Amino acid sequence: MTGRGHRAALPDGDHARPDYVTTNEQGGLVVRHYNRHGQVLEFDFSELPVAPPMQASLAALFAARCTPAYWSVHRTSKTAWVHLRSFAQFLAQQQRPPRDLDDLTPELVRQWRSSCDYMCWIVIAAMLRADARLQAGHAADELARRRKPARSKVQSYSEAELGEVRKAARRQFRSALQRINDNALHLQRWRDGTIAEGSRDWVIGEGLDLLARTGALPKYTDKNGRLTVKGRYRIAFGGSSGAATWQRLFLTREAAAALGVLLMAEFGWNLSVIDTLAVPVASPDQGSDGHPTYHISLEKPRRGPGRSHETRNVTDHGAGSPGRLITQALAATRFARAIVEETAPGTNRLIVWRSNQPGRPQADGDRLPPVGPFSFGVHSDAGSTWARAAGLGGSPFRRGRRTVVALDRREPAQHSQETHDRAYVLPDKRVQAQAVEVIAGGAEDAAARARTVVLVAQVRDQPDPGDVETATADCCSPDDSPWPSPGGGCGASFLLCLACPNARVHAGHHPRLAHLHEALGSLRSVLPPAAWAADWRDAHERLEDLRERVGEGPWTRALARVTDADRALIHHLLTGNLDE
Template sequence: MRFIEEQGGAEKIYDFTKLAVEPAVQQWLARAFARRIRPPAAVKRIKSATQTYEMIGRFAAVLGASDPPVGDASAVTADHLTAFHDRYHGLRSQLYYVDSLRGILRDDPDLPADVRADLIATRPAGNRDRSVPSRPTEYTDVQWQQITSTLRRDVRLARNRIRAGRSLLSRYRDERIAEDHPDCFLARQLDLFDRTGDVLRTRRGTPSEALSKLGGVRHIAALLCLTPHEMTAFALLITAMTGENFGTVSGWPATSYRPDGRALDTAAIVLLEATKPRRGPDREHIVTALEDLPPSLAGVLDADTGDRRLFRSTLRVYELLLELTELSRRHGRHQGAFGAYTASPSRKGEYWTSRPQSFHVGAWAKTNGFPVTSSATSEGPPSINTRWLRNTAIARTRRPVAHTRTTMNDQYLMRSDQVIGDARTVVASALRREVDKARRRHAVPVFTTEFVSLARADPQAAAQQAALPVRAVSALMSGHHDTLLAGCTDHTNSPHSEVGMPCPASFLECLDCVNARALPHHLPVQIAAADQIAALRPHLDPQMWTAKYAPVLDRLGDILGHYTSAEQDRARTDVTGEQRRLVEQVLDGRWDLR
């Protein structure tokens, strides 16, 4: 089986016929290996793939030594797992071996279900379930701002420095710098470096001592090229802006397609052909779209400063990257978007690097004061992890990036602390709305004349029937707890205030409260209120009347429905002028707390 690295394209063949097991078992283990190294698994490098292959080889050795021999995957039992566990008893690596085997076989469809369940359920003492992250896999808003601010700072400094160096070179070539000018010698070295990709050297091949006055080779090259740290900052920034894999971004080409046919600096969108070898030969080539800001929004962002707000547009960052790496491509003889000059040559004697690697990320983090993952603390700066950058970017945008929406939901958002928190907020809000809806739909209990007679004759029985204290029933009967349209069982236990505090709600909201009770002596004032609310409808804004008064009229209608027409007619004749005045004041809001 052939494995291809995502970065660089290095490959290695893994031969499963060398495993000392039956051919059917070899094929089964090869399928398990393929599932482990393909997306969305995290195996991207030959080193990791080799470790997986070696772990499968260790398990194959256990299967090959079993008696009777294992003929296929269906013959694997829990005893084989125990033998694998006992094989490394007493070794510090036992936990790692057993846990790694779980990761390889836990979702294997060929393994018997009972064996797979036993593999998942049991693990050595002290081992943790690696399916559950031991620490956050994304950055908080504060950490995100800290990282991206540092990245933007490095990009700005590189842009300003290189443009200043090219400006000096341009003035020198236009003969606008005199021979006796202090910058003439520096400009001459920049011209040499731009044309040859090298500096003034002695016969022995070492840089001329005269260059030390200018800061050495690194300073001269940095005036026209990105440093490896700045190249890495560009890749990390684009990863944070797009949510693409760092390895995919670092391999972006310098060539692009412009659907609108416009020049790069005026194009609204460009298309790049990126590659992800792990997707297989049929799907490794993907098209990535980089968009600019709409003109109207760009005008707003550019209004405060003359500097174009390139950090709001991935296309503008890509355009700037191509501008600053032109010399690296010319002398490095590559077509990638990234490039940098390093004063120390590689093993092949190359001074030009064409793409950032993982060790560049670690070097950039160390230079800018970010710790490695193992030494990071919750109080200090965060560690730099390219996978966390991608996870955070996807969690912030909630848009699939080079994967399906299902993959985004299952592999990224489901494990995101930010998304989990947002989901809890949404669910809590929905539950509150449902509770509020239930309260709005709460029907006020109506005590009939029979109940009133019972309460006067036997308060204890009436209280038991109403599920209220005797004291509350007595207060309701006497009218001491009346709130104009109903009686209140406990105004210090309101849904609108803390327990023990008086209810601050308007009397119009009493009919929505679980504490409200309607009695026969409330019927006249309830009819007066219903009549006045209905009379207000033609004189008020329809939306206002619907929002403020329609729910109250509906609740009054529910209460009045418990009485006969004769009872309602008799109550209407009993309405007093004082009751009409009180209803008018309540409807005007004169009794509401200000």
């Protein structure tokens, strides 16, 4: 059924569900994994050193995951197969190896759990829990136990290191972009007929037109049986190498990797997102300023069905803005994308580059197959190769993403806040080093706040009839003062009422206290700082505390309700007349 309740269209009559489990020539079980591109990879379970019933059970569990809806790439099934072989070898080493899954004991599960690494446990335990025989009982309880993940060893770059990575990527990509733009202008001049026919520049323009339409220059087979660029183009272009010919309009694998590094450094995307990035769509209405806003679709397959897609909007405000990099990426790949769209409509990939060896078989079946001489995205191997050529060591994508997400952006990117904190922020040594200063500053601030004079009197909505009114508050126990007088009662100034636990402040006191707050502020502007601090600072800070509790709006309204009697009372209080 479709989402609206209509019956879905049936597949063609010759359609058949692929066989995920089959047998080899010797009768052993083989599981086939079809990835999202329809490529198949086979796993021979007869190779596992366990009894045939155990092989059959493990094959059934493995096959249940070998669908594009569950395991969409071969990389996942290959990893799971490595862990499964490790599990099978562990079972085979036991004194009495179990013949099937129902022979697994809690002790055996605990022993295996302590001997394998975290990922092996997570992958195989999840697979085993899908078997009905291991969904209840003591062995099932052991399989359900959580295990603390290993700490990531990947650390962020220093500011200088990430700067070097950015600089190297920017230098290579901008050089390629400038080359493509310059040749695009030459091609446009040729198409406009402004270049003298028959000249060298005219032949170059003709060759660029062929490259823009087909991706290659015409070739012939020489006397040695090798394909060679036709002489007129070879002479005009100054050679037949890629640098002299097709690189004039297309990115190389290395330049595409440099673009991927810049996208990582700008947006904090990981390599899997960059690798499959679709062509961003510019808003049809660019506004009065003419700045394009791009709608970018991102794919994160590991989130699972229904949660793997999200979108971003970025605007090209000019040089240095995030959207400018998108504009440049579109410009650098425009000729390659046009040929790919003509040859394979709907491919819709942003990062397209031309191979120096078109037609070479692609070893990784998880990647989008090449279209003619053009390949897509940035493979992890390309990142490592680019880094080595730039003298930067290993691939910059994991360390770079950690640096951008944890230290530059300081917010999640295609992952949850929990993952951001647990996997990116807390394990990072650079974040930890920066946190020392923040924690110390927080401790000092807390200590300073503890030493700050604050309001002690209770704040209430209504007065209590049993309380005694004073100049600044009501008192619930005048005879039990923290500052008793020699003759009994309270010997403190009325300014100390707000520092007394016996005091009660309600809305009726707010107007005169707001007026007192203003009066103390006025005194601050005319008295020497030391004198004001000695006589009036504590009272002013208590009133500041009260104002924060009451709120700015009610405090302002209370100030508007000050009466002449309030003003006279505060005047007498400040001049000391009430202390006599």
